[in-house]
Amino acid sequence: MKLFLGFVKKEFYHILRDRRSLFILFGMPIIQILLFGFAITNEINNVNIAIFDHSKDITTHKIIDKISASSYFSLNKLIENEDDIESVFKKGKVKAVLIFERNFNKKLLTNEQPKVQIITDATDPNTANTIYNYINAIIQSYLHEINKDVPVVYQITPQPRMIYNPELKSVFMFVPGVMTVILMLVSAMMTSISITREKELGTMEVLLVSPLKPIQVISGKVIPYVFLSVINAIVIILLSIFIFKMPVQGSLILLGFESVLFIVTALALGILISTISATQQTAMMISLMGLMLPVIILSGFIFPIDSMPLPLQIISNIIPAKWFIIILKAIMLKGVGIIYIWKETLILLGMTLFFVALSTKKYKIRLE
Amino acid sequence: MSISVNKINKSYKNVQALKDISFDVKPGELFGIIGPDGAGKTTLFRVLTTLLIPDSGNATVSNFDIITDFKSIRNSVGYMPGKFSLYQDLTVEENLNFFANIFKTSIQENYDLIKDIYVQIEPFKNRRAGKLSGGMKQKLALCCALIHKPTVLFLDEPTTGVDPVSRKEFWNMLKRLQLTGLTILVSTPYMDEAALCDRIAFIQNGSILEIDTPNAILNHFSKKIYNISADNMYQLIESLKAYEHTYSAYPFGECIHYSDKRTDLKINELYEFLKLKGLDHIIIDQTKPSIEDTFMALAN
Structure with missing residues (x-):
């Protein structure tokens, strides 16, 4: 246990001493949420x-x-x-x-x-x-x-009522999306980069020739990011509640649990990326191209999935972000409990187990 | 035997990096692997530290098999890769603590083993490893590789890129470490360092050319070596290569090392030949063969 804590401590040193990763970790979420919240809007004014x-x-x-x-x-x-x-x-x-x-x-x-x-x-x-x-x-x-005094025969009056977001605020739609993008980016990209950095600098060689078990290396890498991602999620939720008046109708505990689940999914994906890339640059490219774009485009964050062509609709099912956005919207806007979102939760859980199994299988205990 | 290597072969896509490598290292021995860049030294170290699996052949380190018992080897050896492999953003002390920790020990526990080396870098213990000079980095890396009191120490080109003074210091440290009974396998491209090992193995293009003590290897060299210099060094080596009795001629420091095909070279004859070629200020002296001369002869 002492061994493991030492490893985690070392990871925190790496993160806290690198200004770039600190900025990605904490600057970007705040900038993104403010940008999406204020600048990008479907409403018209003046x-x-x-x-x-x-x-x-x-x-x-x-x-x-x-x-x-x-x-x-x-x-x-x-x-x-x-x-x-x-x-x-x-x-x-x-x-x-x-x-x-x-x-x-x-x-x-x-x-x-x-x-x-x-x-x-x-x-x-x-x-x-x-x-x-x-x-x-x-x-x-x-x-x-x-016409109010004129009796009109045969008239149908539609009475619209928009529920869950009566004022049609677009920020209600962006917050779950941005939260998903940020958690995905921070968790998957940062872990994959931090593991490949060890390979690139040659320190992985020394770690391999030591009593450390692969599971200790990987969990030592992942735990700091779980911790930091949870902080990020809390910051995003607080920002959206206090600045954008976004309601959280459902249980905060459920929201927290689902967020941790998604963070773990993203981290598992990050580990998988690090097992297939040799350099930090490759890891970053795969994370950006392979994760960011699908997360933004195919998750239903910006474009509704129902109006996509059928092949894209099918592909969207393998994007973890799609399921997390459904869960977030359900909890935050509709205020539902786990009975309504158990299916999506189970899908995320399944994906996580799959990624963990695959990356354990792919993790190399030697150099190639 | 501390290390026992038996007919190891290892190929990459289209290069055979190691060909039928076999040697033994006795407990407490300082064994040198000497060879130029690309000879296969690093591959050999990676095979022995269980980082690579050989295509064929087998080897044991501290009597543990490198394939089936790799975990035991990883627990008991110290390894310093060729590339500086410490965390540049951690301080000297943090690096040392980290490596002590992952080997389930502490700096205090094995302090006497690293004391001699650590006192030299201790004044900089709060400096980040990335900001140390080359020699300091090597000392820190050595401390980190030693902190868990390994039975066998693998040092892959520890002095490459280090200044001559630090190199000398580094070898003095190795000699002192050897006194504690530690087995050391060290590789280097520098021939002058070979003389400091108990035994050396010459390696080139993945094959071992010769294994022996440095002195015995020098005695293998039967030819006489002459130091030749002249006013035009380029023309000198070209002329020597054209000379019919030349066995070998290659630059060595500020001179050319020359050996003759015949057993009794007539210095005057060679002098006249070079004079005819238009060279001046010619000096020809007999000299003692060095490890490098032996290597050049073997590699020919």
Whole structure:
């Protein structure tokens, strides 16, 4: 035991004396969570729009007032002729232009169904879509207002209610994703690098010719990172609770348990990477290319898995991060207990055992 | 026998690194493996320290088989690889403590074994190993390899890249360690160090050329060696190579070491020959053959 503690102590010295790994360990999680939380967002705010009003009557004025009164849009320009439409888009001043046709009010009152054209800048398709939906919603609500005394026959009113994230905050979606990416990166990349460093510097040779057992070397490498990753997970959860007001509906103990499980999965993966790479650089490349990209793209962190082509959907099943994100969202947002996520937990556990078994088999007790 | 090697062969993809290597090292012996870079010295050390499995042949270290009983060997030998293999970001003391710890001992327990060496680096015990000079690094590495009181010590090129003064000190330390009964297997590309071993094995291209005591090896050398120098060294060696009676001619320090095919060389004749070639300030002296001369003769 004393032998093992000595090894762990040595690992802590390595980590604490290397500024680069300290930065990756503690700087990156904070920067990433703040970046994703503040900068990357699907919500729209203060989008500049222009209006080309052919009618200039009471109805169009009311609609324009409603739109510019909302916090989503700000009226940037009133356009007076056709040619200006293209030029304001080209200058990039506005993201959308609303065109009201002639005799808008008159047509409305005579039930001729007046038309308003919404032109959006679709160089950014998601934003264009969102802008259209928001404007449409504002016009619909105005219609409801003016029709409220008129009995309408045969009408269906959809009543949307968004549960688990009623304000549709994108940070709710990013926090589980970022937490997954960071734990994966820190745990897998840092362990694989720290094991291959021993190979590269030749110290592995000395460790091999010693009474140390492989299991002692590996667990001595892994334990400091389990400890540091748990601290990281706690920092991320605290940041998201206090800065982004992210709720944790479910049990914190369950959340902690699942996080430790995922950390161990990632560490096992890191050990596996270190057994197949000879240099720190290879280990880093494999970790970055082989882990980061799939974790970001195929885990459902940013792109929904359901809308991927079938082959990618199948591949996504072997990404541990996918299952962890499902678990995180379920615990943090839905507040469910283990009965609802035992399947995902079991899959992660299975993957971990598989990685541990494979890397024990691949761990070399000699030089190749 | 402390180390017993029997017909070891080891190949990498397309190089045969060790060919039928056999030798024995007696308990308490200081045994040198002498050979140029790429001769197979490091591979041999890795086979004996159980880091590599030979393709054929067998060997024992302290009577433990290197393949079936590798764990016992790893518990009882000290190994200092050719490349400086300590933790550069740990201090001198931390390194030593770490290695003491993984061998389940402590600095205090075996202090007398390393005392002579450790006192020299003790003033720097809080300095990081990466910031030590070459000679200091070697001393620290030696301390780390000795801290668990090994029965056999493997030193792979311990003095490569170390200044002459530190090299001399290092060999003095080995001699003192030998007095404690420790068996030492050391490899080196420096011929002058060979003379300090009890016995040496010349190794080249994976084969052992000769095993004997340094003195016996010198006596093997039957030819007389002459030190030759002249004003134009390049032209001198070219001329000697063209001379019909030349057995060997190679640079040695500031001179050329020359040996003749005939048993009785006429110095005047050689002098005239070189004079004819346009050389001046020619000096020809007979000298004692060194280990290097023997090696050059064997390697020919």
